[in-house]
Amino acid sequence: MQELLLHCRPGFEGEAAAELQELAAAQGVAGYAVTREGTALVRFVCPEEGEAQLLMRRLDFQSLIFVRQWALGSWLDVPAEDRITPIITACAQGPLASTLWLETADTNDGKAMAALTKKLGRPLESVLLKTRFLRPNKADAPRLHICFESGERIFVGWSWANNAAPWPMGIPRLKVPREAPSRSTLKLEEAWHHFIPRDQWDRRLAPGMQAVDLGAAPGGWTWQMVNRHMKVIAVDNGPMNRALMDSGQVEHVEADGYLFKPRAPVQWMVCDIVDKPARSSALLARWISRGWCREAIVNFKLPMKRRYYEVLQCMEHVQEAMDEAGIRGTIACKQLYSDREEVTCHVRVLQAGSYKVQPDH
Ligand SMILES: C[S@@+](CC[C@H](N)C(=O)[O-])C[C@H]1O[C@@H](n2cnc3c(N)ncnc32)[C@H](O)[C@@H]1O
Known part of the structure; x- marks a missing residue:
């Protein structure tokens, strides 16, 4: 079953969930949010086949208030000894992608996974290119989001550039200019x-x-x-x-x-x-x-x-x-x-x- 994975600021999972719940109801799409306070991630599950995709297509990402980034896909349990094979199998079920984004939640637990995502990034990308699930020159193809909730539980999903944030996890890489008088x-x-x-x-x-x-x-x-x-x-x-x-x-x-x-x-x-x-x-x-x-x-x-x-x-x-x-x-x-x-x-x-x-x- 496909669902939407939403990234938000930690502590605002309830707001992101309420927002999606209300917008889905207004679209006549049945679904429910699964949240855990402080995880910076919200699952929005649509039990009817194709409804999560329909909801994503009907909502304008730009108008969402508390959702930083989203992707349409599903969860995988992966064994520590071989994470790549099940990810590739999951990719075969979805569309071809133009870009690979490795993500975690924006939390301390998420940051602790940086070493793992760094280690996996290159080999995973190379297999995706070889199997042609990743086609960097297909600019209109969606991005592939691989989001690590833990080393063993991974969300494999897709987002489309014209209706999603332009940055992994919705986090822009901006630097405070040296001459600026304050961080704000x-x-x-x-x-x-x-x-x-x-x-x-x-x-x-x-x-x-x-x-x-x-x-x-x-x-x-x-x-x-x-x-x-x-x-x-x-x-x-x-x-x-x-x-x-x-x-x-x-x-x-x-x-x-x-x-x-x-x-x-x-x-x-x-x-x-x-x-x-x-x-x-x-x-x-x-x-x-x-x-x-x-x-x-x-x-x-x-x-x-x-x-x-x-x-x-x-x-x-x-x-x-x-x-x-x-x-x-x-x-x-x-x-x-x-x-x-x-x-x-x-x-x-x-x-x-x-x-x-x-x-x-
Ligand atoms: C968060 S700071 C602004 C920081 C600023 N945007 C920056 O980037 O450096 C809020 C400012 O609002 C000012 N302030 C508070 N009440 C105000 C008011 N009624 N009229 C004008 N300024 C006010 C404070 O003096 C303070 O400098």
């Missing part, structure tokens, strides 16, 4: 990678664009925008990084981010203020519905309980504000790899509403 810089960079297709960066993150960064200090997010030659108004009562201010591209406004209003509409508003999600979503709704920005990235810190429903509520709130203002646009949330007890929300205005921007609004 990666949150904004990862958000851009997730929400903006790479071929649109030059248009949507263009030099000279105006941006507002609420809760900007010491300047990790501002640094990313300055690095793309944007002009940034950094709003925070705290001090900004000196070198960043010396770039001449940043205006530091010492004010409350909730009260700040731009003199004229800007392209981007980003906000990393730690607050209740309802307050952050109200701020986002205000900026979008009043036409103060065309795109926004805002962090929603999550409460301890009902985290999935809290995110849905926040998104609904922003959507309602957009509808009321007659604005057409997109809204999406994702728990990025760099996000801890939070998700990142992205809004893009596609068609402006009727609200007229006035300086005293």
Whole structure:
């Protein structure tokens, strides 16, 4: 029986399960989630033949909030003395693949398996190439995911590049730039990678664009925008990084981010203020519905309980504000790899509403 294997942040298995459960029900697909707290993996089992595949095809991976990566396949028990033969036998049951990804859960137990996956990687790839189950030049073929829950239990599955994360386990390999003033810089960079297709960066993150960064200090997010030659108004009562201010591209406004209003509409508003999600979503709704920005990235810190429903509520709130203002646009949330007890929300205005921007609004 085939099932979906979902990767998520450890501790958020319940959220990923609730999300899939609700979306499967909305698609009329019968299935149930199997979770173990802290494992960073969720199984979504569809008892009817072909239903797991149907569900994967019908869902838009990009819209999933708590799922970092997924694959369609099944579990194998493999003997320690020969793991490769049963994997090859399982591969014969599935489609040809373009790429091999060896994965584990994003946990300490998973990390402890790095030596084993490293040892197996080369010989497995070479057998897959020889048996022609792996065809690197077939660019539209799916990726083959071999995920080690343990040395003896392995998931063999497939994902398609147009409907999955572009990285093994959904974990991007981003490095904190040496000059960036804080590690949180990666949150904004990862958000851009997730929400903006790479071929649109030059248009949507263009030099000279105006941006507002609420809760900007010491300047990790501002640094990313300055690095793309944007002009940034950094709003925070705290001090900004000196070198960043010396770039001449940043205006530091010492004010409350909730009260700040731009003199004229800007392209981007980003906000990393730690607050209740309802307050952050109200701020986002205000900026979008009043036409103060065309795109926004805002962090929603999550409460301890009902985290999935809290995110849905926040998104609904922003959507309602957009509808009321007659604005057409997109809204999406994702728990990025760099996000801890939070998700990142992205809004893009596609068609402006009727609200007229006035300086005293
Ligand atoms: C998580 S830090 C932001 C880190 C920043 N994004 C970076 O990459 O360096 C949150 C910031 O929000 C600021 N802050 C908290 N409440 C605020 C408010 N009401 N208005 C403006 N800034 C606020 C804090 O001073 C703090 O510098």
